[in-house]
Amino acid sequence: VTDTGLDAHTGGGIRPLTKPTPSRRPSGAEAARTVVEVCDTGALATLTTDPAGYPFGSVVPYIVDGDGSPIVCISTMATHTRNLADDPRCSLLAVEAPGPGHPMDNGRVTLLGTAHLIADDHGAWRERYLERHPTADVYVDYGDFSFWSLDVTSVRWVGGFGRMSWVDAESYRAASPDPLGTAAAGALRHLNDDHADAMLAVARAYTGYTDATSALAVRLDRFGLDLDLVTPRGETTGRAPWLEQVDAADDLRMAAVALTRAARKELGEESASAH
Amino acid sequence: VTDTGLDAHTGGGIRPLTKPTPSRRPSGAEAARTVVEVCDTGALATLTTDPAGYPFGSVVPYIVDGDGSPIVCISTMATHTRNLADDPRCSLLAVEAPGPGHPMDNGRVTLLGTAHLIADDHGAWRERYLERHPTADVYVDYGDFSFWSLDVTSVRWVGGFGRMSWVDAESYRAASPDPLGTAAAGALRHLNDDHADAMLAVARAYTGYTDATSALAVRLDRFGLDLDLVTPRGETTGRAPWLEQVDAADDLRMAAVALTRAARKELGEESASAH
Numbered sequence: 001v002t003d004t005g006l007d008a009h010t011g012g013g014i015r016p017l018t019k020p021t022p023s024r025r026p027s028g029a030e031a032a033r034t035v036v037e038v039c040d041t042g043a044l045a046t047l048t049t050d051p052a053g054y055p056f057g058s059v060v061p062y063i064v065d066g067d068g069s070p071i072v073c074i075s076t077m078a079t080h081t082r083n084l085a086d087d088p089r090c091s092l093l094a095v096e097a098p099g100p101g102h103p104m105d106n107g108r109v110t111l112l113g114t115a116h117l118i119a120d121d122h123g124a125w126r127e128r129y130l131e132r133h134p135t136a137d138v139y140v141d142y143g144d145f146s147f148w149s150l151d152v153t154s155v156r157w158v159g160g161f162g163r164m165s166w167v168d169a170e171s172y173r174a175a176s177p178d179p180l181g182t183a184a185a186g187a188l189r190h191l192n193d194d195h196a197d198a199m200l201a202v203a204r205a206y207t208g209y210t211d212a213t214s215a216l217a218v219r220l221d222r223f224g225l226d227l228d229l230v231t232p233r234g235e236t237t238g239r240a241p242w243l244e245q246v247d248a249a250d251d252l253r254m255a256a257v258a259l260t261r262a263a264r265k266e267l268g269e270e271s272a273s274a275h
Numbered sequence: 276v277t278d279t280g281l282d283a284h285t286g287g288g289i290r291p292l293t294k295p296t297p298s299r300r301p302s303g304a305e306a307a308r309t310v311v312e313v314c315d316t317g318a319l320a321t322l323t324t325d326p327a328g329y330p331f332g333s334v335v336p337y338i339v340d341g342d343g344s345p346i347v348c349i350s351t352m353a354t355h356t357r358n359l360a361d362d363p364r365c366s367l368l369a370v371e372a373p374g375p376g377h378p379m380d381n382g383r384v385t386l387l388g389t390a391h392l393i394a395d396d397h398g399a400w401r402e403r404y405l406e407r408h409p410t411a412d413v414y415v416d417y418g419d420f421s422f423w424s425l426d427v428t429s430v431r432w433v434g435g436f437g438r439m440s441w442v443d444a445e446s447y448r449a450a451s452p453d454p455l456g457t458a459a460a461g462a463l464r465h466l467n468d469d470h471a472d473a474m475l476a477v478a479r480a481y482t483g484y485t486d487a488t489s490a491l492a493v494r495l496d497r498f499g500l501d502l503d504l505v506t507p508r509g510e511t512t513g514r515a516p517w518l519e520q521v522d523a524a525d526d527l528r529m530a531a532v533a534l535t536r537a538a539r540k541e542l543g544e545e546s547a548s549a550h
Contacts, residue, residue, distance in 0.1 A: 043320075045318075046330060053364065054364045056320065056366055057368030058385060059379075059383050089328065091331055102413070104334075108334050110332050135378055138436075156331075158334075
């Protein structure tokens with residue numbers, strides 16, 4: 001888990017039988033940008049005024065500025081807005097939907113910083129906000145609703161079990177979200193539901209766990225995919241790189257087909273038909 | 276919306292054509308207890324130590340004590356635990372999954388209070404925690420994980436559009452969760468997917484909107500159900516009471532059948548076949 005400190009407990013399990021194929025991973029900054037981009041609603045934490053100084057969580061839809069700063073549309077009548085007017089310190093927690101693996105092995109990010117009212121240019125944000133949140137048409141034009149931006153000063157990223165770090169704000173702002181971010185969840189479902197055999201071949205060929213008996217794709221990014229593995233020696237995790245970096249969601253299907261073919265060739269299995 | 280202050284903007288729309296049948300509603304305290312009971316994972320907000328005093332959101336699975344106090348199992352190595360050790364003030368935000376209606380018309384509760392380490396009786400909580408979170412078996416027995424309880428001092432309940440209140444801690448603790456809480460989401464899906472005609476009959480007979488042309492059941496509790504309505508005059512909302520209070524999920528199906536029959540009789544429609 002991670003938020004719960006599980007990083008110290010992972011990785012002590014069984015060893016790969018052969019050398020895993022090396023695979024690059026997104027940086028913490030890239031992974032954090034991706035989580036924030038993929039989600040569109042978060043938990044805003046503000047500081048109460050009376051009694052003063054309690055951390056107060058509330059639900060907010062958001063959009064993301066070009067540098068990863070969240071923009072929210074909130075009412076002067078709402079508790080969190082009154083809190084921010086009194087003390088602008090806050091955080092926004094974005095949590096990816098649980099994937100195919102363990103329910104706590106999902107990405108989440110806490111953006112710490114201070115919020116400020118965007119006094120001008122309501123119109124410009126309005127359009128982008130409604131594009132992402134069409135059902136916000138019921139409130140976005142009320143006079144008491146305004147856009148606020150969160151100026152990020154520090155980022156806590158949790159990528160799942162044993163993967164987490166603090167990310168400095170400059171690196172976060174400079175990073176790009178993974179191009180497969182929004183496509184990943186659907187692609188993982190498809191790979192596991194319809195191509196479990198392919199995932200197992202990929203696991204055996206590239207993760208070093210040549211004795212894997214089942215493989216579940218739990219995460220993917222432009223560099224590769226993470227797999228939860230079962231072997232006769234116990235459960236473990238592995239990672240396989242795409243043959244070439246995948247920079248567009250449209251290329252993901254062909255990358256998976258190519259990787260599966262290469263895996264089967266590597267394993268000496270018969271040439272697989274394309275799916 | 277609510278967190279965003281939308282309560283001030285609702286209810287200004289069209290009027291019912293006949294007098295709606297009166298229907299009791301759960302109190303804010305009951306509704307808050309229900310949201311906390313139905314959810315099992317929340318956003319914990321704690322106060323950072325360095326820099327000091329920023330509100331920090333993180334994800335925590337939880338269970339609920341007999342008086343509605345959340346119990347979490349967290350590691351001494353995790354940021355939120357270190358925060359709590361330094362300053363026990365915190366909140367837990369529980370958010371119901373969006374229902375069939377507007378994505379922000381869902382229930383959420385912020386429990387404000389202070390956390391304390393449960394020094395004894397780890398074993399007793401362990402069993403109940405694993406019952407609700409079976410996949411927590413990967414961390415619950417590590418030595419750095421302990422149970423903490425949140426002593427609730429104040430409750431902010433948001434029930435959806437235009438339904439929200441502060442609830443005092445004593446009322447919250449004394450209230451019971453709605454007996455239909457965990458069954459509600461599935462029942463609403465079934466009513467809308469398979470019995471849209473019945474929902475429309477119920478809406479016409481009981482909400483006063485006799486000109487409704489479609490009705491979507493968006494919430495239900497032991498006293499009745501809330502409906503999003505479309506009429507030739509515009510969109511609105513209504514509520515219909517069950518014929519008798521429903522105190523068990525097993526009785527919900529018969530209550531819906533009985534209400535539909537009564538509605539059709541009221542409307543002078545032909546006697547409906549039981550579904």
